[in-house]
Amino acid sequence: MSTPSKLYPKKIDLTNCDKEPIHLLGQVQSHAYLFVIDALKKQLVRVSENVFNLLSRKREDIHTISLEDIFGSTAGTINTHIEGKNTQAIEVEVKEKRYVVITHYKEDLIYIELEPIVAQAEAHIVQRQLSDIITDLSQAITVSGMCDKTANLIKELTGYDRVMVYKFDQNWNGTIISESRDVALESWLGMHYPATDIPQQARKAFLTQGVRIIADVKSKTAAVYPELNEQGFPLDLTNCESRASSPIHIEYLENMKVGATLTAAIISNGNLWGLIACHHYSPKFINYYQRQTIKFLTQVFSTQLTLRSSNEVLTRINATVATRTKLVEQMSDGWDVHSGLTEKTTSMLSITEATGGAIFLENKISTVGETPASEDILDLVDWIYNSQMGDTYTSHNLTKEYDKGKAFAKMASGVLCVFIAKGEKDCILWFKPELKQVISWGGNPEKAVVEEGKRLTPRKSFAKWNQEQVLTSLPWKDYEIASAQALRTSISNIIISRYQEVKELNDKLKEAYKELESFSYSVSHDLRSPLRGIDGFAQIIKEDYFESLDDYGKNAIQTIIDSTSKMNTLIDDILAFSGIGKDQIAMGVFDMQELVGEVLQFLQLDKKYNNNTIEVEGDLPKAYGDRGMIFQLLSNLIGNALKYSHTEENPTIYIGARRDESPAVFFIKDNGIGFNEAHKEKIFGVFNRLVKDEFEGSGIGLAIAQRVVDKHKGTIWAEGKVDQGATFYFQLPIR
Amino acid sequence: MKGFIVSVEDNANDCALMRRIFEREMPLVKIHILEDSLTALAWFQSFKDVKNTPDLILLDIKMPKLDGLSLLKEIRKIELFTNSPIVIMSSSDQLSDRDKAYAYGANSYLEKPKSYTELKEMLPVISNYWLTLNK
Structure with missing residues (x-):
């Protein structure tokens, strides 16, 4: 452990001023007097050096100085005040001058600060000022309007030469976004200041302290006596109103030719949003009451700001709700998230101000607008994912963290990435282009620190220094991030319901197949048995009574026997089909022309459908598949075509192929009863017959066709209109 | 063949056809046909x-009422028929039925x-x- 005296670094310069313990500097500004009483010992333990002058006492007498010695007749009041740990400011007279007494308490120490009262405003004036503040600020419509009003009000209330509203960016660089100044002064509006100008521990102090002044940059400060206590510690001046600033800050102000300052913190949602910074070019003291007024003002400002920013965010998020709803509709249509976000009338770009968007889902990338190439997006997603930066990543200068981003910085210097599910790379991304713009710095920010002799000092020049900002986009706004996150939620909901839908379909399909199998099973039993009866008794007639029959009778018996045999073959086919689910399919190249011929022969055209005209295109392409199964497929499709057209006047069937597609698409076209286009998905279902009972059929024909094609991983579809015929197409993949 | x-x-x-085939092709074989599974069980x-x-x-x-496989199971419980040759004549080609039939003690499944x-x-x-070669 280092000893307390070593806490204060020997050499403080701009390289380590972030570490400067500004609350332990042991100096107060000379306009104030500091008394520190040990509450346990009831004894004065420390004072600012100027106290000895004020009271005409010697340093060694410090412990003997009593409250009466300081406050005379009002000592009793002060005593009651501090015994009650009161913090309200009270006024006293010391050595014929009026002071305001400011007290605070830390551990066992009582801090009493005396500040002179100068030019105190009348109570009713203060009252009016306060009500002005509230009315003015709440009337301002925009944040920038509010800033302007604030700057003007403070200028009016305090009379500083220049009043500025200073806003921090994400990197703690500051910009002057509003200014009220004496006309003679050059405007600093829009100037940028590097983060080093207000170091981290100063920003931290602002969070608790609120308003601070430096009354006279040039005046000597009064040291705290004794510097170290009996335990060897310097005095903690964190909450002292009159705490002196760091010498580096003073040097900075001197370089800027500033004589006095006031700074007030603007806090929004618990974070330091910005500062109200007042500069005066000669010494200027603002008394406690005025500072309280400013403090009140900044509090009103902070509240209004928080309110307004969240209102702005809310308004904008609400504005994107309708768009998001539209996107969700688009995505739900066919459950296609990719096309829903990128191909339809409303794209994912419309919920942000981005100019490019991408979605990475199920190993597929879709983009809209100006985006990097797909492989670049993939790399970027990998990098963001592996950097484990949570479910949302934003950057408006990507190349700072991601060097490969330089390749596409032009269209994507800004990136907003939202991951859809934990532990998955699936995400949605938005891109903003590089926006080259000129930034005016209050002095060259790269030379915020200059080496002078052997010492680093703050820069001397605050002249406007223009810098071209590159590889940077417009920042991402809160509402953009919020609506991106909201979209993410919608997408994951869609994915979940899509998954469920697919699962349900699968279950239904499984059930249908099961049904089909049990159907086939019962067919095999229930049809076989009566058929065996027909066959058997026909055979018996043939065996025992054939000779007693005339030719017609003989023929009839033979026809019965032949027909039952064909019927048995048909049952075999259905049984074979029900076995499709189990058996391996035997793939091979076969002659489609030949197969169609066989099917036509099988279907007994001359007997049942003798009025149908059947045209078969010549030279049908060869096909690849399980010939036996394709036979089933064709006999079902051609059989249907015959069945549903033979009641027409000139039933015509055309069997052909579209050779412009690869592999060729085969089709069977008829001029029959057709079907309602709205049911075109349904017709392939098991037992989904859409026709009247006048057409015989089991209702599994097209289900069988569909199943055969599915087994081949091919596709089958239909076109048709009621009473205007139907065309069935199928395509079998080559491999 | 006797x-x-x-x-x-x-x-x-099927019964009529079967009867005729036995009469015509195997006149010395005595055939008794039970046309209902419950009646059959009672008979056994x-x-x-x-x-x-x-x-x-x-x-x-x-x-209906009692399927062939259950009947098979019941018949095998009767001491007199524990070793009688039983052949299942099935119109089902479902493997599960065949496996069950053998598990319940069928001698053959056709x-x-x-x-x-x-x-x-x-x-x-x-x-x-069954009547001659495997006697």
């Missing part, structure tokens, strides 16, 4: 003629012929096997 065959078959057509359970147990039992598989002609070929073959 012997005693019991067949359980609920389809009247009350069978007392120890010296004249059937040489072969043919069971259809898909029957697919029922599709046509009269096939049946006429098949019945003498199985009868010959």
Whole structure:
């Protein structure tokens, strides 16, 4: 452990001023007097050096100085005040001058600060000022309007030469976004200041302290006596109103030719949003009451700001709700998230101000607008994912963290990435282009620190220094991030319901197949048995009574026997089909022309459908598949075509192929009863017959066709209109 | 070929065809056809003629009330028939039925012929096997 005296670094310069313990500097500004009483010992333990002058006492007498010695007749009041740990400011007279007494308490120490009262405003004036503040600020419509009003009000209330509203960016660089100044002064509006100008521990102090002044940059400060206590510690001046600033800050102000300052913190949602910074070019003291007024003002400002920013965010998020709803509709249509976000009338770009968007889902990338190439997006997603930066990543200068981003910085210097599910790379991304713009710095920010002799000092020049900002986009706004996150939620909901839908379909399909199998099973039993009866008794007639029959009778018996045999073959086919689910399919190249011929022969055209005209295109392409199964497929499709057209006047069937597609698409076209286009998905279902009972059929024909094609991983579809015929197409993949 | 065959078959057509085939092709074989599975069970359970147990039992598989497989299970519980040859004549090609049949103690599982002609070929073959060759 280092000893307390070593806490204060020997050499403080701009390289380590972030570490400067500004609350332990042991100096107060000379306009104030500091008394520190040990509450346990009831004894004065420390004072600012100027106290000895004020009271005409010697340093060694410090412990003997009593409250009466300081406050005379009002000592009793002060005593009651501090015994009650009161913090309200009270006024006293010391050595014929009026002071305001400011007290605070830390551990066992009582801090009493005396500040002179100068030019105190009348109570009713203060009252009016306060009500002005509230009315003015709440009337301002925009944040920038509010800033302007604030700057003007403070200028009016305090009379500083220049009043500025200073806003921090994400990197703690500051910009002057509003200014009220004496006309003679050059405007600093829009100037940028590097983060080093207000170091981290100063920003931290602002969070608790609120308003601070430096009354006279040039005046000597009064040291705290004794510097170290009996335990060897310097005095903690964190909450002292009159705490002196760091010498580096003073040097900075001197370089800027500033004589006095006031700074007030603007806090929004618990974070330091910005500062109200007042500069005066000669010494200027603002008394406690005025500072309280400013403090009140900044509090009103902070509240209004928080309110307004969240209102702005809310308004904008609400504005994107309708768009998001539209996107969700688009995505739900066919459950296609990719096309829903990128191909339809409303794209994912419309919920942000981005100019490019991408979605990475199920190993597929879709983009809209100006985006990097797909492989670049993939790399970027990998990098963001592996950097484990949570479910949302934003950057408006990507190349700072991601060097490969330089390749596409032009269209994507800004990136907003939202991951859809934990532990998955699936995400949605938005891109903003590089926006080259000129930034005016209050002095060259790269030379915020200059080496002078052997010492680093703050820069001397605050002249406007223009810098071209590159590889940077417009920042991402809160509402953009919020609506991106909201979209993410919608997408994951869609994915979940899509998954469920697919699962349900699968279950239904499984059930249908099961049904089909049990159907086939019962067919095999229930049809076989009566058929065996027909066959058997026909055979018996043939065996025992054939000779007693005339030719017609003989023929009839033979026809019965032949027909039952064909019927048995048909049952075999259905049984074979029900076995499709189990058996391996035997793939091979076969002659489609030949197969169609066989099917036509099988279907007994001359007997049942003798009025149908059947045209078969010549030279049908060869096909690849399980010939036996394709036979089933064709006999079902051609059989249907015959069945549903033979009641027409000139039933015509055309069997052909579209050779412009690869592999060729085969089709069977008829001029029959057709079907309602709205049911075109349904017709392939098991037992989904859409026709009247006048057409015989089991209702599994097209289900069988569909199943055969599915087994081949091919596709089958239909076109048709009621009473205007139907065309069935199928395509079998080559491999 | 001589012997005693019991067949359980609920389809009247099939029964008639079977009867005719036995009469015509195997006149010396005694065929007893039970046309209902419950009646059949009762017949088996009350069978007392120890010296004249059937040489072969043919069971259809898909029957209402009591299916062939359950009937098979019940028949095997009867001491007299624990070792009688039982052949399942099934119109089902489902592997699960075949496995069950063997598990319940069937001696053979055959697919029922599709046509009269096939049946006429098949019945003498199985009868010959169980009544003569495997006696």
